[in-house]
Amino acid sequence: MKTAGIIGGLGPETTAKFYLEVIFSCQELNKSNRPPLVITSVPLPYALEKDAIVNNSNLQKCLPYLVAEAKRLEKAGADFIVMPCNSLYLFIDDIRKNVGIPVLSIIEKTAEFLQKKRFNYVGIVSTAITAQHKLYENELSGRGMRYVSPNENDQVKLNQIVYKLVVREKDDSLKKQLLDIMSKFDKPDCVVLACTDLQLLKPVLEKIDVFDTMKILADATVKEILK
Numbered sequence: 001m002k003t004a005g006i007i008g009g010l011g012p013e014t015t016a017k018f019y020l021e022v023i024f025s026c027q028e029l030n031k032s033n034r035p036p037l038v039i040t041s042v043p044l045p046y047a048l049e050k051d052a053i054v055n056n057s058n059l060q061k062c063l064p065y066l067v068a069e070a071k072r073l074e075k076a077g078a079d080f081i082v083m084p085c086n087s088l089y090l091f092i093d094d095i096r097k098n099v100g101i102p103v104l105s106i107i108e109k110t111a112e113f114l115q116k117k118r119f120n121y122v123g124i125v126s127t128a129i130t131a132q133h134k135l136y137e138n139e140l141s142g143r144g145m146r147y148v149s150p151n152e153n154d155q156v157k158l159n160q161i162v163y164k165l166v167v168r169e170k171d172d173s174l175k176k177q178l179l180d181i182m183s184k185f186d187k188p189d190c191v192v193l194a195c196t197d198l199q200l201l202k203p204v205l206e207k208i209d210v211f212d213t214m215k216i217l218a219d220a221t222v223k224e225i226l227k
Contacts, residue, residue: 001035002225005078005101007069009041010049010085011166014196014214018084021218026225035225038076040069046167052087053163056128063091067098074099082106082221084196084214086136087129109220110192110213111139123185123208124149125178126194128159136194148188154181165197175201182210 004022008015019039026033042065051058066088073081080102083089089107096103114122124136124147131149140147150158158181161174178201182191188208193199196214203210 001033002079002227003036003038003077004221004225005070005073005076005081006037006039007042007066007073007081007083007085007088008039010044010088011197012041013165013168013200014084015039015041017199018196018214018218021215022221022225025218025222029222029226033226035222038073038078040072040076042066042069049166050163052129053127053166054159056132059090059129062088063094066091066095070095070099070103074101080104080224082217084217086194086196086213087127089135090129090133104217104220104224106196106213106217107135107139107194110136110194110211110216111143111145113211113216114140114145114190114192115143117190119145119189121146121148121187121189123147123182123188123191124194125158125182125191125198127162128155130194131155136192148185150181150184154184157181161201162195162197165200170200175203178203179205 026035044065048061052062070081082104086106089105092105122140122145137147157177161177182205190209190211193212199212199214
């Protein structure tokens with residue numbers, strides 16, 4: 001089996017769930033499977049993380065932290081790297097240039113998943129970083145898929161929801177706020193939780209599939225481990 005390196009900590013609860021998802025998925029295939037994993041938690045200052053998530057600012061200040069952790073994972077023996085955080089894929093090209101091992105893309109894997117399912121019109125809920133840099137929009141449109149995303153006011157609300165999840169200020173209102181935002185989409189084939197922290201709220205829509213990008217990346221990670 002290959003050793004997976006996980007750049008984690010953004011946020012911690014999602015990283016822990018991702019770790020368990022990979023372990024349990026491997027064991028579902030074979031109870032004797034104990035996949036080799038190396039996890040590093042990015043020591044990103046909260047102030048910098050808040051600026052990035054809420055204000056979409058000071059993004060380049062995050063890059064040195066990510067590159068350092070990617071190099072740490074490579075040195076620790078990882079055969080490939082994954083990042084269970086969609087927003088970090090703004091930096092994926094820079095990270096790939098700084099290590100000699102593959103870095104799987106949650107966005108590419110999600111787009112492949114949606115394409116195989118033959119979805120044509122996709123709702124996207126994400127952080128401001130992911131939305132404003134059109135990380136999903138560019139990938140989906142390049143594969144011939146249409147998309148819909150929140151309006152400007154709802155995106156501001158969404159940024160606050162994500163930040164509260166990251167700093168563990170979760171309350172019952174957050175799920176309702178998220179569902180209200182998603183329900184405004186005009187009949188998409190499905191909705192993608194394009195921020196891995198949103199899966200913590202477990203949103204469900206009537207008659208519309210909601211896909212968790214963390215789960216999609218976990219499945220892709222298991223597949224790569226077992227190659």
